[in-house]
Amino acid sequence: MKNRNILILRKYLIIIVGAILMAVSVNLIFEPMELVTGGVSGLAIVVKHLTKNIIEGGFPLWLFTILCNVPLFLLAIKIMGKNFVVSALFGTIAFVLALMVIPIYDLKLDDYLLASILGGAIGGAGIGLIFSVQASTGGTDLIATLFHYYKRHITVPQILIIIDGIIIVIGAIVFGLGNALYAIIAVYINGKVSDGIVEGLKYAKMAYIISDHYTQIADSILHNLDRGVTGLSATGMYSNKERKMLFCVVSKKEIVKIIAISKKIDPSAFVIISDVREVMGEGFIEYRQ
Incomplete structure (x- = not known):
């Protein structure tokens, strides 16, 4: 029983660390440089930009994340069951809280290539850690996990790349093709790093x-x-x-x-x-x- 409690504690600590890393990549790199790398956070960056003239500072990233996850969790409960949703819900709450606590700060990374590599690596490490304990942070992560439930031969990070590609196109329309190309680099690195963590642990x-x-x-x-x-x-x-x-x-x-x-x-x-x-x-x- 003691060992089981330690394993559960370890799992949720990994989820917290992963969520913090993901929030760091969003608030310190992607949002300040307007890099839409996909996911609900990517859509949130677009929405925030489009609502700056309506709401002071734009629609908050964390609030948009919450609103998007409600229908996804209802679907997850129906398909995956309550046990899966517990981990995913915890991951989502951890990610939202991290988005709220970590301030949006421009690191002055004038080099977009460097920003793409750094943000992709940090975010990929966060996603990889969370997926390694079979959890999720909701959003498109949850969509990808649900899809993986039926298509086991395709890894969750690979599914995410497809979903993120669609969101990047939306970002290209709003912020321009140049930003979108750098975002693609970030998504590629994100997928490679997360894949390496998820699969490397089992090699x-x-x-x-x-x-x-x-x-x-x-x-x-x-x-x-x-x-x-x-x-x-x-x-x-x-x-x-x-x-x-x-x-x-x-x-x-x-x-x-x-x-x-x-x-x-x-x-x-x-x-x-x-x-x-x-x-x-x-x-x-x-x-x-």
Whole structure:
């Protein structure tokens, strides 16, 4: 029970940090430089600009974010259930509060390219952290998460790029093509950074080892690395000889040791190394309902 509480606390701390990073990118970089990088915050920047002559200072970003999220959360409750909405609602509240607390301040980044790179990296890190714990900050993040529920083969950041592209076009109409082109750079970096955080946390290496000394190699991996090994029955089509092929999944750091063990025991061992995008199970990421 104690471990579960620690995991829950860790999850919500990650959401808070991610929300703060996202708000920093919006209030300190994107809004002052009028870079519409997509998302509800991007639309909020457009709306704020268009309402400056109606409302003093324009329509607040945080208030626009709240108004947009109400119908999305009602839809999320229907599709994903209340358990999902709890994390998403917490993320949205954290993001809105961060937008309210962090002042809109122009950092005087005259270089739009630098601003795009910096803002994209900070915002991408924030989104990536939040998605890594299967949460959301609402808005287009929530739309992308709901779409990902039906299209698992497409990552949430990839879906966001498509949605953000549409919003960027709106920004181009309001602020000009030049700003939109820099916003595209920011979105690209945002997607790469968030993808790297979400998928990088789960990356591993897979090794197939073909050797006549498979027993010794397997024993060394089991005892020296404390990693599981599976023996697969294989047949050499040229020699028509039955043999065992070892299969194991290890971390990126451990793959060097796997190769060293194999070559030390059998210099002629045939070793195949491949990337693994996601691993769940003992010794890696544990699945929790």
